[in-house]
Amino acid sequence: MRNSIYLLVLLLIPVNLYGLEVSVTVKGLESQLRDNVLVYLSIEQEKSRSSLTQARLRLLHDKAEGEIREALKPFGFFKPSIISKLEQQEQRFQATYSIDSGPAVKIVEVDFRVSGEGSEDPRVSKDFPLKVGDVLDQSLYDGAKQSLLSNTIEQGYLDAKYLQHRILVDTASDTASIDLHLDTGMRLRFGEVRFNQDVMDAEFLARYVPFNTGDPFSQEALLNLQGQLTDSEYFKRVEVISRRDQVEGDRVPVDINLKPNKKNRYRIGLGYSTDTGPRLTLDWKNRRIGRRGHRMRTEFQISEPISSISTEYVIPLERPTEDYLRLGASYEHFNSDTNQGDRALLNLTHSVSLDRGWRRSLGLEYTREEYQVGNQEGKSRLLVPSVDWLRIKSDGKQRIKRGKRLNFHIEGASDAVLSSTSYFQLYASGKDIRALGDGAWRLLSRLELGATWAEDLTELPPSKRFFAGGDNTVRGFGYQDLGPEDEADDVIGGRYLAVGSLEIDRHISGKWSGALFVDAGNAYDQDYDSETAYGVGLGVRWQSPVGPVRFDVASGRVDDEQHWRLHIVVGPEL
Template sequence: MTMKYRSMILLAVAAITLGNAVECPGMDVDVEVLGVDGDAKKNVLAYLRIYQEKDEKDFSLARLKSLHSQAESQIKKGLQPFGFYNVKVQSELRGPEGSRDKWSARYVIEPGQPVVVKSVHFRITGEGAEDPVFSDEFGMKFGEVLVHEKYENAKQHLMSVAAKHGYLDARFEKRRVVVDASDNSASIEIVFNTGPRYRIGEVRILQDLLAPEFVNRYVTFRQGDPYDWDRLRTFQGNLIDSEYFREVEVVALREEAEGGLVPLEVRTRTSRPNKLRFGLGFATDVGPRFTMDWHRRYIGRYGHKLYAEVSLSPVIKKLIGEYRIPLENPVTDYLSMKPEINWYDTPSRDGETYTVELSYSIKQAGWRRTLGLDFRFEDYNIATQSETGNELVPYASWTRVVSDSPIYTSRGYRLKTSFLGAVEGVLSTASYFSSTFHAKLIRSFLEDYRFVTRSDLGVTLAENVDVLPASRRFFAGGDTSIRGYDLEELGPVDSASGRVVGGRYLAVGSVELERRIYGKWSGALFYDVGNAFDPDYSNTITQGAGFGIRWLSPVGLIRLDLAFALSREGCPVRLHLVVGPDL
């Protein structure tokens, strides 16, 4: 080939290439899909390449025409997952003309009638054929539209149930869908073989932080128990909640299974030993509050813990420490030694307490039972009385909390009862016996409504209220008592000084109706009634009522109430702000 012809060929190739590059500079294409909407339309657009590529910089006229010719088959594929197998498509591609400077691709879809399931043949074989954890029916029934996603979900559900209950070799012996597009019908045939059910073998916890005999207390199942993922997940959660480990993975070693026993390997990553937190908050009872707490997650090989907290507000200041020793069930049971210093200055009393508390706490049948011994020194001023005193107080308490959500409860309750007392001369300056009972109930109804009620009762047997330290007397009023009144503002009144002295009896009740307004916002109406009482002083039944708003915020439930002191002249108004869980 001569140099002349070679040059001509190169020029021609260059011209063709350049022509393709500038054939449709800045090509703008409208793609319109009619006849379907919702998820079906989204899926069609996902399959439709002309729609997916139209905004690409190198989109050419040749590519446009090629993709337009493929659009009908792509649309049909996009609708099959929704049961449409007899789809008709009218397509049109128009170039720029007149005032229109865009290319237009238009597709009008007639989906037709969807394919429905006319028969389902479902059978379970293997060791689990009679196990009630497997349903007798497949996840799709006669007369349903053949939606591919539902079919796949039904199969996945079978595999999940099998794996959850230890059928680790489960498989489909047959899984077939036959579609007859001529009469819009489909037949499903599923044969699911569960295989053998495995049992729990050796449990190997990979860690070097804690003594093996201690960490093995978290294992609540025995070798030979049926493999059950719910129990394993609870075991995993308990290890994470212990805060000894920041990561816990429970792995079934299927390849090492022998005799139907599958070993479990628990892989862990140790948490950092110390956790330090700072916080700023506000509550109308105590005003602005600063908190700092330090948590030593583990001490020694047997999981001991140390906790310290400082809480500062204008009304109450606290310095708390706690050393905790886990017991046989380390998830729920422990021994605790807790020193604490409190400085308080409420409308009714001021002073300080120094406490050392020893306690034994276990959880049985849903109840938290705590037995303890509390040694306390108190220096206090109340009304016209200024006293110091000490006491050695044995106590017992039972607490039960049931809730469908720890953050925003739809159905739940909290119960707590306690008994305590002291004997004069046994490291105590007075004798008394006291008992309290607290109950709170929450019930949702009619979808958007919640009913909340609570009650606080207390009785103290003592010679008179004056022998009781200020911290052992009953008062009322505040955010979680009778709203419309300040913290501990209410109680028996000394007629000589006109000041509240506290009482030996307590009875407070509350009812509240809450309605969801929008999203995470709710409105509430409430009524509170009761007081602290003592037969030696003047007593009144006090009422408060009002309305408020609730916001389920990222940091928890925030309650803002405007309360009216109905028992005061002029019904003065007080604002109450509380952040925290319902129960």
């Protein structure tokens, strides 16, 4: 009796113990249409379910034709011909749908109207992107409709809406008519901006506001303001609220609620590169001194070739996100294979943002340096005015597909003005990154040029001479291992620099890519010997959580001598 009940239960359970093996094939359509049909098909979505029964499978097959018709309508195809077939071989099922999409529905009329205050505003588009004669594409229609509404709202018409939006399709003639009526309503403008906080001067914070009272209301402008206040590091939380409930006439007041950040930030960092070896960094930043946005930072760094302590005091100017005055002081002890010594520096920098992404910095520094380079020992004091232009442009992606960095620098000193020698120096560098084809391949190029006019190289301290070799110049050589040499074959640096590099890399998988590169160049001087050095090699790139990491193995050659070196670098590509 018990065995009979057990057998009866098994017969009543509608479960296929072995599951069904189902394949779905769609024929006759181009890839975009086919992909959309597969998304709509329930049989495609459920084919891998272990609970799928033959009865359920046949039900899904029967409803597939209706789903296919719905999947094609957004692309303008309303009368497709469909041949459906479901074949079975034991537990295997093959569902095949042969489809002729039929004639495409064409647009024969577009009635697009704009009413309200924005009907006279040239910044509000009066033209609908879909035209008479176009194939009716629902996704293009929806995108164009939403884009027009969003752009109108961004111009300050916050109450803009469609009074009518419909598509009339005549399947008999395969034609469609579009009827759209956009009402912009009244254009709203910025009213009073109110900062709710008690740690910063209100007049200083007002410098961050990128608009004036009476300007057309813009949500994008508010987002930019929020981003700039967040990036300032003065505040832990920035909340920007447009007070639509307090509109007076056409003016919308804005409340900005600010929660102060901690004044002091402390950091300890460990780093490594083959130029510097292990590196320890201690960093202290006072984010907020007084109520006018002043800030200060002190950093202590220890590594084998250079150790330093530096501090800087920053005073924001009229455009606090773009312009500033910086006072700095530092002390360095350097001990590389080519030069040793100590350097003390005081500097003043005025930095402003220019058009097209350029930044110009005017500087004045006073340095005292004691040094040994090869068998040369010396002391120098220099009062150095300088001007620097820098432009960095990137697509912002973690693995940059299009980016460029340009830097031009001019400086000099005169022995008639608080300096032990006279010189004039020009320096220029550039780096370009561009993707090839679909972006899997990239070409990276780099160029550095420098020239110094000085009567005697030996009167220049090492910090004002050019050297080459290392992770970011000619790979295959150690840090500052290249340059003009004296009679004892010690590298002493030069008055000129010319270094170039070409690299091609290929995305491999995930966050990994591989690279091949060639570097060439050296530092030069007319009074000393130096030959052009070459470095070739291959490398691996990893997009780590803390930035790109480069692993390079390079073979360097100069004066018929070959060198091998591993380079490891952590840091931004630009």
